[in-house]
Structures are given as C-alpha cells and as structure tokens.
Amino acid sequence: MSIRTDDHEGFDRPKRRSRPRTKDRPDYSNLPVARVVSIDRGRYRCLIGDRHVTAVRGRLIDRKGIIVGDMVRLDGDVSGAEGTLSRAVEVLPRSTMLRRSADDADTFERPIVANADQLFIVTALADPQPRVGMIDRILVAAYDARIDPVLCLTKADLASPDELQEAYGPLGVPILVTEPGSDLTAVAEALADRVTVFVGHSGVGKSTLVNRLVPHAHRATAAVSELTGKGRHTSTSALAMELPGGGWIIDTPGVRSFGISHVSPDSVVGAFPDLAELAEDCPRGCRHDSTAIDCAFDDAVAEGRLSPERLASFRRMERAFA
Numbered sequence: 001m002s003i004r005t006d007d008h009e010g011f012d013r014p015k016r017r018s019r020p021r022t023k024d025r026p027d028y029s030n031l032p033v034a035r036v037v038s039i040d041r042g043r044y045r046c047l048i049g050d051r052h053v054t055a056v057r058g059r060l061i062d063r064k065g066i067i068v069g070d071m072v073r074l075d076g077d078v079s080g081a082e083g084t085l086s087r088a089v090e091v092l093p094r095s096t097m098l099r100r101s102a103d104d105a106d107t108f109e110r111p112i113v114a115n116a117d118q119l120f121i122v123t124a125l126a127d128p129q130p131r132v133g134m135i136d137r138i139l140v141a142a143y144d145a146r147i148d149p150v151l152c153l154t155k156a157d158l159a160s161p162d163e164l165q166e167a168y169g170p171l172g173v174p175i176l177v178t179e180p181g182s183d184l185t186a187v188a189e190a191l192a193d194r195v196t197v198f199v200g201h202s203g204v205g206k207s208t209l210v211n212r213l214v215p216h217a218h219r220a221t222a223a224v225s226e227l228t229g230k231g232r233h234t235s236t237s238a239l240a241m242e243l244p245g246g247g248w249i250i251d252t253p254g255v256r257s258f259g260i261s262h263v264s265p266d267s268v269v270g271a272f273p274d275l276a277e278l279a280e281d282c283p284r285g286c287r288h289d290s291t292a293i294d295c296a297f298d299d300a301v302a303e304g305r306l307s308p309e310r311l312a313s314f315r316r317m318e319r320a321f322a
C-alpha cells in the first residue's frame, strides 16, 4: 500500500519551473467529486450528495479556474464539519460553459456557469420593459454554447406575451409564461432533471420565481426602483440550487447587458441542423442576413423548404451581431 499524505501541495507546487510538469501530477481519480454551488471571496461552497463542504483552491488551479456549476475533486477534509476546509485540486472537464463579455467593445470573456444544459432567459413582460436586443444576445450565447434556451416570460399580469411569442416561437424557442399565483407545472416540467441557468435583467422576477420553485431558497427580492425603472441588484453571486424533484437551477445575478463579442455567427447557425445544412450552399462568408446576396436561406424559402417565419425569426436574432 502506498503512503498518501492528506496534503498534495508538496507534490504539485511547481518548483523552479514556470509550468507544472503534468506527468508529475498526483493521481486524483480516487478523490470525491463535488459540485460547486457558490463562490464567495475565495471560498468554494460545494456539495457532495447533500453534504455541504467548503473548499479553497489548489495551487495548480487558476484564480478564475473554478466557476459555479463546476464538478471538482476535493482533497483533505471533506466531512463538511463546522470550521473544516477542503481543497479543490482538479476541475473535471465541462460539458458546457456559458460566457459573456461585459459589452461588445470588451472582448474579455467572463465564464459565468459550467455544465448547464438549459438556459432560462427570464424576461419581464413589463416593469422593466422587455428588450429584444438583450433576448437576442442571450439566445446567441446559448446557441453558441450548445445550451438549450427557453424564454421564460414573467409578469404576464402586467402585459401580454403575444408579441414575443410571435417573434421567437418560429425559431423553436420554448416559451413559458408566469405571473403571480400562476400554475408552475409547465415550468417545473421543463426544469426536471436538467441543469438550468437563469439569466435575466435585474428586476425581472428571477428570485421570485426561484423562491416559488425551490423551497428554502430564500433568494432576496426587491421592488423595481420607481425612479430608474431598473431593478436593484439584490442577488450578488451565482448560486446552484437542487430542485426537489431532481435537477438544478443556477441563478445568476441580474445583468444590464450581455456581450457576445466572443461568438461567431457561424457557430450559431451550427446550432440549427436544418439551417446548417442549407448554409452549405451559401457563398463563402455569407452572413445570412437580409442584405446577403445569394443566401441559400432565401432560396429555401422561395422553394418552400424553409418557413418565412422561421427565417425571419432567425434573422431577428442574428441582428444581435450587427
């Protein structure tokens, strides 16, 4: 039997070398895997089953190398007992990664959430007014990351969802509509057994919805400021919460913008198998927009192989790149 110390720092600290020698890395495959549910000032709150364990970051992992939703291997004390600290020594490969740039001039990508397979674009029908530009950008980021988007429209007691349903339905985006006291069965069904990240402008009612779906979530909610029409930022960091019926919600802080400078239009087309196939007949470098010359999408519509509504809906979203 080999002797294993609790502390691998002696092994994995790169000494007199600029880069760690990966072949010398210890084998972490026997360590327990935990899900990172929140990050607060360098402390990683993790869950192993239903046990909360707090961890710090191992030295071989970058400062930004762990994000909420990551699955990590924990070394050291994983009892979760009061006052104990474990150490995250390895991040398992991510199935997806949602990123955004702060705005389009800023090419710096911020990874937001790892391993989500569904994205709820939470949008209020009023107070604050829906911004289709923002919906389009988040949609683009979702398709680029190969995360299934769902448009979740809140505050249906204040305004009708018809216009948005018409705009985004033909693209195949599932649409859910909520208001205070509304039946959440369809929402719960959409969330069941998925890992869903919630993204939305501040004040759209994300926390209100999360609190209805996850008992004991206690997400702070606040009235939308009457002066600015903008919500106050009541949630400060992403938080993963397990749903009572299975599955996870990862709530993210309200955003005011969603930059997509890191996304290429081609990657978005690739998320739609029917359009990707048509695009093979497009001229090289075709942007597939309404001014594109000889775009195969227009031919497909003319020949009845693509519905004009679907093309219009796709082009509306692609305007996010303009």
Ligand SMILES: Nc1nc2c(ncn2[C@@H]2O[C@H](COP(=O)(O)OP(=O)(O)OP(=O)(O)O)[C@@H](O)[C@H]2O)c(=O)[nH]1
Pocket (backbone or CB within 6 Å): 154, 155, 156, 157, 158, 178, 179, 180, 200, 201, 202, 203, 204, 205, 206, 207, 208, 209, 220, 221, 222, 223, 224, 231, 232, 233, 234, 235, 253, 254, 255
């Ligand atoms: N009329 C109406 N008001 C709602 C609805 N859902 C939430 N609200 C109100 O909208 C305000 C903002 O709700 P929150 O749940 O705090 O919004 P949030 O999206 O979590 O905001 P941030 O924490 O800033 O990201 C609160 O006053 C809620 O009571 C709804 O369906 N209809």
Ligand SMILES: [Zn+2]
Pocket (backbone or CB within 6 Å): 279, 282, 283, 286, 287, 288, 289, 292, 294, 295, 296, 297
């Ligand atoms: Zn084209």
